[in-house]
Every structure is written in structure tokens, then in C-alpha cells.
């Protein structure tokens with residue numbers, strides 16, 4: 001079988017592997033953009049003694065879809081929602097629906113690696129658009145919509161946009177996305193991946209879900225793995241027109257989301273207090289880390305998510321190893337063509353203090 005020249009996705013380090021390798025008692029995992037907290041309401045549900053684990057889960061969780069539609073707003077209905085085994089699965093359904101060997105897909109440089117993997121699995125040609133290179137811009141290395149438009153050809157069938165984006169942490173205004181979609185042929189499907197949308201401060205902008213009724217070629221994806229703190233459950237969702245959702249459902253296994261994931265998602269999406277507290281912690285530690293970066297003259301990219309990508313220059317792999325040996329796991333970004341950068345997830349205050357202390361000791365001692 002052909003390997004299709006696919007760069008494998010490498011997830012953040014497994015804690016037990018790192019512990020064994022470096023003989024460490026404690027590890028702080030700041031490599032996969034997980035929420036450091038768990039909703040106590042979700043925990044209470046999981047801690048219940050009895051669950052119907054012997055029975056198949058609901059294959060059509062309409063109540064959960066309705067709840068998601070209601071919480072999302074914009075007068076969406078449950079028919080506009082599809083649930084997935086993580087939002088990754090929805091991204092994959094969209095790639096399978098949109099792409100074949102004769103198509104081109106446009107992916108912004110430094111994007112989430114899964115876009116490229118699932119596109120290549122469809123044998124589509126991957127076209128990479130240029131990043132925003134204005135160094136003074138808060139969108140530095142983020143998505144450049146003009147470059148994307150320049151890359152469109154009659155073969156373009158799909159465009160991936162993450163907003164806010166991983167790993168650059170950058171954000172583009174919804175009005176720009178709206179104008180962009182209006183300006184391109186409606187035969188091109190657009191994904192706006194909003195895995196980190198809930199971290200945006202005081203909803204500085206509406207979600208692209210508000211445009212789903214306007215554009216038939218728009219697909220929005222959301223995740224329960226980030227602010228809702230359910231990464232291990234594997235649950236996310238897609239939002240699009242009723243017709244598109246019906247098409248995506250053809251790719252869905254009957255029981256793609258499990259019992260715990262469905263129940264926990266229904267609890268988590270209603271636990272507004274937990275979301276507000278998670279965001280509050282995120283803002284506090286974000287300020288704390290960026291202040292320390294300023295003091296250390298470390299440059300960093302966008303701060304719209306629950307992680308910060310920072311420049312470590314030619315010593316990035318040395319710093320990565322130093323942090324690892326001291327029990328702090330961050331993410332190297334060579335796979336994202338950001339060799340000089342590392343990405344740190346924003347954990348608890350305590351975790352970030354340890355990260356910063358270790359970072360400072362590197363710059364003070366390893367010179």
C-alpha cells in the first residue's frame with residue numbers, strides 16, 4: 001500500500017514514558033492544550049457506581065444535539081449538528097466528503113497537522129498558503145486570507161481555517177472570514193475549526209456558526225477536549241446546513257460517540273460556571289506567562305487560546321530537553337515548520353510557576 005508521503009501526527013509525550021525515561025516522580029504535562037481542571041459535575045457523574053456500560057450508547061443523541069444547538073445560539077437546530085469522536089473525526093468526514101485525487105485543498109502554513117494528514121489520505125493535492133508575515137501584527141505567523149485567495153484554482157475543493165489557530169494562537173475577525181467566504185466560489189467547502197473558540201475573551205467576536213445559514217459551503221467544528229475538559233472522552237461536533245450534516249452522517253459509524261462522552265458532554269456544556277472559571281484561570285496565567293516572557297525578552301505569538309507559542313531560537317531543542325529532564329513537558333513545533341518555537345499549554349498557576357522557574361534556570365545556568 002502506498003504511504004502517501006504522510007507525516008505522522010505526533011501527540012504530546014505520554015507522561016508515564018517520560019517519567020520512566022528520566023526517572024522523575026512528578027511530571028507537569030503542558031504539551032497537549034488540555035484544560036488542567038475537571039468539572040466537578042462531570043466528575044460526580046463518572047464517580048457514580050453504576051453505568052449501563054453493557055449497552056450500546058445512543059446512536060442518534062438528538063437531545064445532546066439539541067442542547068448543543070441551543071447553547072450555540074444563532075437559531076440553529078439539532079439538525080445542524082453532528083457529533084464526532086473528537087472534532088478530529090468531523091474534520092475527517094469533511095475531508096472525505098470534499099476531496100478526491102483530482103482535488104486541491106488549501107491549508108495555511110503552520111496549521112494543525114491533522115488537516116494535511118486527512119487530505120493526503122484522500123489523495124488530494126495539498127497547497128500551503130503563506131502566513132501573515134507582519135512581525136508587528138498580533139496575527140504574526142497566523143492565517144493570511146489574501147494568500148489563500150491567491151492559491152485558489154478550479155481544482156480547489158476545500159479550505160481549512162482554524163480560528164483561533166493552533167499552534168500560532170492567532171485569531172482573525174469574523175467579519176474578515178465572512179468577506180472571504182463571500183469572495184470565493186461557493187463550490188469550495190470551508191472549514192472554520194473553532195476547537196479553542198470558548199477561550200476567546202468575553203466573546204470578542206461571534207462564532208462562525210452565525211454564518212452557517214448564510215453560506216451553504218461552511219462547516220464549523222468545535223471540541224469538548226479543550227475548555228470543557230473532556231479530552232480523554234473523545235467528543236466534538238460539527239455545525240453546518242441541514243443538508244451538509246445529512247451528508248456527513250453517511251460517513252459516521254452508528255456508535256461513534258460513547259456513553260460517557262455523550263453524558264459528560266451534556267453536563268459540561270451546561271456547566272457555565274466551570275467554563276467561566278477555566279477561562280478566568282487561563283487569562284490570569286496567560287498574563288503571568290507573557291509578563292515573564294517580556295522580562296526574559298522572549299518573543300511569543302498569539303494569546304487567544306489556552307497555550308502560548310514562544311520563540312526559543314536556535315536553542316529550542318536544548319530548552320525542550322532541559323524542561324523535559326526537569327519534569328515539564330512542552331511541545332516542540334518542528335513538525336509545524338516552527339523549529340525555533342516551543343508551545344506551552346496554560347495549566348494551573350502552580351504548574352506555570354514551575355514552568356517559569358525551570359525556564360529561568362535554563363537561561364541563567366545553561367549559557
Ligand SMILES: Cc1ncc(COP(=O)(O)O)c(C=O)c1O
Pocket residue numbers: 032033085086087088089112162165166193195222223224225231235236
Ligand atoms: C486546531 C485544533 N482542531 C482540532 C483539534 C482536535 O480536537 P479533538 O480533541 O476535539 O479531536 C485540536 C486538538 O488539539 C486542535 O488543536
